[in-house]
Amino acid sequence: MVEITIRKRPRSEAVITQRKFFKKTARGKVIKVLRERYLRDDVGCGIHNCRECSEACTPSSSLLPESGAEHSLFPDGHFVLPDTNVFLSQMDLLESSLFRPPIILLQTVVEEVRHRSLPLYNRLKALMAMDDKSIWTFYNEYRSETAVVREENETPNDRNDRGIRKATAWYKEHLQLNNPPVRGKAPRKLPTFVLLTEDAANRQKAEKEGLVSLSVRKYVEGMKDSPQLLDLLASIEADEIEPTRAAGGKQILYSEYLPSATLISGVKAGDLHQGHFNANQYNYLEGSVSVPAFTKPVLLIGRENMNRATSGDIVVVEVFPDSEWKAPADEVVDQDSTLKNDDVESGDEDEAEDDIVTRTESKVTSSEKRSSEKQPTGRVVGVIKRNWRPYVCHIDSTSLTSINSTSLSVQTVFATPVSRLLPRIRLRTRQAPSLIGQKILVSIDRWDVTSRYPEGHFVRALGKVESKEAEQESLLLEFDVPYRPFGKAILDCLPKEGEQWVVPPKSDTSPEWREREDLRSVTICSIDPPGCQDIDDALHARRLPNGNIEAGVHIADVSHFVHADTPMDSEAASRGTTVYLVDKRIDMLPSLLGTNLCSLRPYVERLAFSAIWELTPDADIVNVRFTKSVIASKAAFTYEEAQIRKDDPNQKDDLTEGIRLLNSIAIKLKAKRMAAGALNLASPEVKIHLDSSESSDPIDVEQKELRETNSLVEEFMLLANISVAQKIQETFPQTAVLRRHMPPPKTNFEKLQDILQKRKGLTLDVSSSGSLAASLDKCIDSEEPAFNTLVRIMATRCMLSAEYFCSGSVARDTFGHYGLASPIYTHFTSPIRRYADVLAHRQLAAAIGYSPLHPSLHGKSHVERILDVVNRRHRMAQMASRASVEFYVGLALKGREERNKASGAGAVTEEAFVIRTFRNGLGVFVSSLGIEGLIMFKNDLQQFDAENYTLSIPAPSGPPVTISVFDKVVVRIEVEKDKNTQRGRVKMTLVSPIDSKNM
Amino acid sequence: MRSHTFHDRANINVEVVVASFSTGERRKRLRGDKRVLEFAATIKATFEPVIRTSLYPRSQIDIYVQVLQQDGSTLQACINATTLALINAGIPMTDFVCAVTGGVHSTSPMLDLTTLEENDIPHVTVAVMPKTKKVVLVTMETRLHVDRFEEILNLARDAGAILHQEMKEAVLSRSASLIAMAEPVTKGQSRADDDVIVD
């Protein structure tokens, strides 16, 4: 039990412990706010063997070495205390594995970082958790000697700087006090405390107070690995590096942002609008911002109007009067080809581009018939929050002034991000020649009004372009997938028996067997894709004497191994999901659990969490119960094996009969779902055949085949998830972890409806999921069986994505899952690879009284926080998998191309459907490869009918050829590398109905 | 009010006034405000079993609670202040009443919450009689899972015992100063008379 004490504070102390201020609310009321803090004397300094605070310092594993670390300027050892700006601007340096002095991280700094930038705060937290860094967080604001109070007329910034200096001084004194001179011994040489700050005024003040203070650059120059580390320095200190050419006379290209107070009041008053900036992937000179005030997003045309916003930034826009509204350009504008000749140093004149903008704009304004498509148009007047992160880039070789590989001179070069949504980044590096042909990581530091491009710095090289390692890592970085190996603290949470762990023999005293049902004799089997190692579900079914059917879904009992509030649990929560790439799996849980202890392998006893239903032969649920169990699976089938077994009339054994029984129920369950209005959606799914596990060279791509048994497993998983959702929502109405799919806004379908109506005379009824399902079924082209799938894919893209939520956080009537047409849903069936399922397991275990619910799962805000992370990770994981498939499709295409060349068969050609039309191009979807491509026409001869989504192209002989959306065409697919950046890209040209090779 | 006299015991009358300037946001609470009335009723119910009302038949004990400043745990403060005021007035009670507000933030239990904390986390106010360890009041307006509830209830009861020590010290030092004040009165009669005249 904790000790309860009354801490009385004299009123005289109130000056330091209380903070009182008044604030005015939006409605004009005045509120008095009083904040108190508790000052203590037992906040530990974190230095090993400190006499005074050894007790207060926990955990002892993160203590800093007694004598600091070596540095050429500080022979007696040193510790560094970086100020806030160092973390805000030099995070890459601090994250480098070469930078590892003992760091004292002040609470003031942590709080200020959090206040200023959430992404950087998250990186700081990750930094603190790194095993190879020695960082001690000192809660200086809570220690009575180091707490500071803002003085009158002092800015918050100055107050924080003073607090940081005070803490540095305290450390110095604290160390002296605890190392008193011992008579007869030479006094111990004490390490120095170094205040790192970029602020010269702060340095001066520190020196006046007798402290040691350095700029980051000075400090790094004195380190062992300074050349590599200096490259990581952000280009913030403009005055310390030599000024760039013609800096004085630089032309102003962008308008300055409005002051933040003006922005906030403007948004409040409704004059300005706030939203996320979305770059247009087809046209780099166009972006849009969705704001609540307009149903259509606000269009931003041209660089000046986008005003330095980058994808994902939260920006404030000003909307022009109606008369200046425009329609989005119907042209594809590619950054690479337009800006080829931009010079890096001066760099800022490109008439070609202005040309395009004016041309596009004049076309738009002249085409009056498209006035219906006009949408609010405006410009960015401020950025509330940047979404900058490190970007994977290629160096543009033409921007180098010297390609002498031994040259170590500083050069300014262009880095082209892999993502098409981002502008090129200008950066200065000493290693330029060695970075050509590599994938590199680049951070943006700033974007001035005088600079056409943002400026950044080099973080690190990922490896050669197209090498598996570099491509894989860049993919993981691009989608923010945490992929570091599991640390020791996490692995320590695993059972100590390791691979040898087995279910202990059944006994009343064994904790494993407590309240567990013995289902080892039941004929249970698992059905998974071939090569599946993490088997998290297994099934069984048998006839009951009363004519009903008992069906069971058995899920790996992950929550038996992963306990709440352990390092393993927090790591899994922050990873959120396992990420599947074509050639790699990034696990959410250590593989000992995923592929062994929690994998429901055949012939071994495993712990499971079972949902067992009694169903009538018509698949109505009579009752359901949930229990922890021990199972021994009798077989692990692939979908194909299970299908063959089921279809073979000679097989009459229990296993086969079980599968048949499950299948018959599954068919009825599916029919019921469909009748309730569930959607049968489609997404392009392809499978990559790998040559062998070592070389992992893709041989070919094929579309995934779906069998009856796929649907069998799916139906039972849905049933389990729905039953569990009902149970946990009943027991924990405030904090149940559920999943929902919101109905899409009707406007999302407008474009698709219009295209279907005009091109095919078909209507799409989107009034409910049921009517949508029915009208999708009617979208059939008798000559083209794939047409229906295409429409489904396009309809799927109009929908919102499903999300996890906490039941107490949203209104009860928004729980529904639109796509599944289920009033309630959760994820329960894959706890090895999804964290939400782990939470659902814990809640279900508590709901059946097996174990008390961990306190954290009673807190709504805590659950919400976890689910926010899981939702984001889930989205990113999906995008990463898709990108990985795309990369391999590219490799496979290249292989095919080479083989074709060798045999003289010519280029790779595939059938494709047109899904979009532009003034100068076509968007096509190649279903056999599951990829989308863009066909561009360089010359300006084609006629574009935007109203009817039709492009007519003059043919060399005969009448012009018209191509419309949904038309089937044949395309030639080539993989080409951008000569300058080595970035690979798929290039498509038309073969039929007209060859567009030279167009 | 007269109707509320009992022939065998005293009637307890509690009136609570919350000053409009007591909270961060200025808000006028009228005497008839539902919440204030409920507050008064809670205090009355808490003290009814503790005050030896049978010693004062046909009389009334008035408890006036004026909240001048509040920042969370208001009921707790009102009850503790009432205990001290009753003792100070020399009204016989079977025991102290010590109240404390407890809450839980994620997994850590907390005591003596501020408004900020009360707004954010589930909390419960508990009043105990330290000598008999009896609980005289448990009140909660938020949702709290039953497992957590037990933990907090126990913690709050322990905290009640600590508060009792503190309150006892306060009572003793107050008594000591009262006795010290009483002495000069017996010595110099005139000063006491002055007071009366001034009054």
Ligand SMILES: [Zn+2]
């Ligand atoms: Zn110390």
